[in-house]
Amino acid sequence: MVLPVCDSEQRLVGIITADDIFEIISEEIYEDYALMQGVVPSEKSYLETSFMTLAKKRIIWLLFLMLSATVTGGIIERYESILSTAVALTVFIPMLMDSGGNSGSQSSTLIIQSLALDELDFSDCLRVVWKEFRVGLLVGMILALVNILRMILFTDTSLLVMMTVSVTLLITIVLAKLVGGILPLLAKKLKQDPAVMAGPLVTTIVNACALLIYFKVAQILIGL
Amino acid sequence: MVLPVCDSEQRLVGIITADDIFEIISEEIYEDYALMQGVVPSEKSYLETSFMTLAKKRIIWLLFLMLSATVTGGIIERYESILSTAVALTVFIPMLMDSGGNSGSQSSTLIIQSLALDELDFSDCLRVVWKEFRVGLLVGMILALVNILRMILFTDTSLLVMMTVSVTLLITIVLAKLVGGILPLLAKKLKQDPAVMAGPLVTTIVNACALLIYFKVAQILIGL
Numbered sequence: 001m002v003l004p005v006c007d008s009e010q011r012l013v014g015i016i017t018a019d020d021i022f023e024i025i026s027e028e029i030y031e032d033y034a035l036m037q038g039v040v041p042s043e044k045s046y047l048e049t050s051f052m053t054l055a056k057k058r059i060i061w062l063l064f065l066m067l068s069a070t071v072t073g074g075i076i077e078r079y080e081s082i083l084s085t086a087v088a089l090t091v092f093i094p095m096l097m098d099s100g101g102n103s104g105s106q107s108s109t110l111i112i113q114s115l116a117l118d119e120l121d122f123s124d125c126l127r128v129v130w131k132e133f134r135v136g137l138l139v140g141m142i143l144a145l146v147n148i149l150r151m152i153l154f155t156d157t158s159l160l161v162m163m164t165v166s167v168t169l170l171i172t173i174v175l176a177k178l179v180g181g182i183l184p185l186l187a188k189k190l191k192q193d194p195a196v197m198a199g200p201l202v203t204t205i206v207n208a209c210a211l212l213i214y215f216k217v218a219q220i221l222i223g224l
Numbered sequence: 225m226v227l228p229v230c231d232s233e234q235r236l237v238g239i240i241t242a243d244d245i246f247e248i249i250s251e252e253i254y255e256d257y258a259l260m261q262g263v264v265p266s267e268k269s270y271l272e273t274s275f276m277t278l279a280k281k282r283i284i285w286l287l288f289l290m291l292s293a294t295v296t297g298g299i300i301e302r303y304e305s306i307l308s309t310a311v312a313l314t315v316f317i318p319m320l321m322d323s324g325g326n327s328g329s330q331s332s333t334l335i336i337q338s339l340a341l342d343e344l345d346f347s348d349c350l351r352v353v354w355k356e357f358r359v360g361l362l363v364g365m366i367l368a369l370v371n372i373l374r375m376i377l378f379t380d381t382s383l384l385v386m387m388t389v390s391v392t393l394l395i396t397i398v399l400a401k402l403v404g405g406i407l408p409l410l411a412k413k414l415k416q417d418p419a420v421m422a423g424p425l426v427t428t429i430v431n432a433c434a435l436l437i438y439f440k441v442a443q444i445l446i447g448l
Binding site: 018021025026029045046047051052054055058059061062063065066067069070072073076077080083084087088090091092093094095097098099102103106110111113114117119120124127128131134135138139142143146147150154173200203207211 | 242245249250253269270271275276278279282283285286287289290291293294296297300301304307308311312314315316317318319321322323326327330334335337338341343344348351352355358359362363366367370371374378397424427431435
């Protein structure tokens with residue numbers, strides 16, 4: 001398949017081959033995903049790119065993400081008194097943040113992909129919310145149950161800490177699925193690239209929320 | 225462009241259109257990235273897929289990642305005494321784990337992409353290591369410096385904690401870049417799909433290493 005390219009007077013000025021089209025399709029998709037992982041896409045191949053260029057393309061997002069982690073740090077600082085009375089709670093912070101972050105990026109990946117393939121639109125927002133809510137509830141309950149079993153079998157976690165962790169896990173997963181589902185749609189509506197806006201933002205928002213929920217639940221259940 | 229498909233006696237049994245080829249290319253790439261984000265790829269569109277199916281496609285990786293977070297939890301538990309004497313250290317755990325995880329997935333994304341485009345091979349291993357090492361060193365130093373400034377200006381972190389955090393950040397970033405660079409190449413060498421093996425594994429390995437380095441450096445510098 002070769003497509004002719006003509007000027008305004010119908011004179012042939014060039015051709016577009018099937019190869020050109022294939023290349024553009026795959027490059028566009030790769031660009032989206034590079035952006036989602038916080039890498040500014042490059043025209044050159046990896047081995048051709050100097051380490052300085054690679055570093056430049058990566059540093060912006062890393063700086064942004066490191067500074068946004070100030071938020072999670074600030075939350076921990078604010079509730080330091082809770083952690084110092086119940087150090088056991090610290091053990092579950094990475095698990096809660098990771099599970100939340102992963103749940104969120106699973107959803108945002110799928111929604112960004114569907115947006116790119118034109119299978120979804122902002123008008124489907126409520127359907128996405130309802131679907132992600134149910135997925136989150138089901139997945140969250142299974143994760144919480146497996147985690148309770150793990151804690152009972154392999155750790156000597158107190159009942160109150162187990163309850164705090166489980167309730168937080170369930171709420172965080174549901175919230176992560178909702179944020180991961182809605183944010184790319186919102187980005188599209190605001191005429192921003194969903195891949196750029198949604199990827200790292202989802203993790204940042206979900207991480208902060210996971211911690212806030214954790215400490216709030218701990219205050220209520222353990223009464224600290 | 226239409227390609228004929230013939231049987232062994234050269235009779236036409238079907239055709240392959242350009243559309244078929246485009247679809248296969250973009251689906252293959254999307255599949256890779258869905259797997260990297262821990263989602264089992266689907267043939268159907270998002271809205272056509274039931275919430276039960278979506279949940280099923282996501283639960284396996286979430287369970288795997290949650291259980292692998294047992295490792296980070298275990299490391300924190302083992303060094304609980306350090307955290308109870310220096311609760312301030314807890315504040316930086318999410319930042320260190322996130323920065324490490326992100327640095328690692330930036331590298332693995334790029335390497336997986338280069339492998340898919342056949343721009344890289346296992347034989348380029350040493351070149352990748354050398355490039356990622358320098359990128360990590362440069363990026364890590366910039367991040368550490370910006371973070372020191374931030375800590376001095378906006379927090380009242382003690383000098384020893386600042387040093388612990390900075391040294392850990394630098395080592396973690398370099399390590400994350402190396403792990404993110406090597407793991408996909410190793411997966412390819414072992415004839416595994418780099419996207420499946422490298423994505424979630426990089427984060428898990430880097431997170432665990434970040435914590436171990438943090439506590440080791442704290443023991444040496446703060447002398448706990």
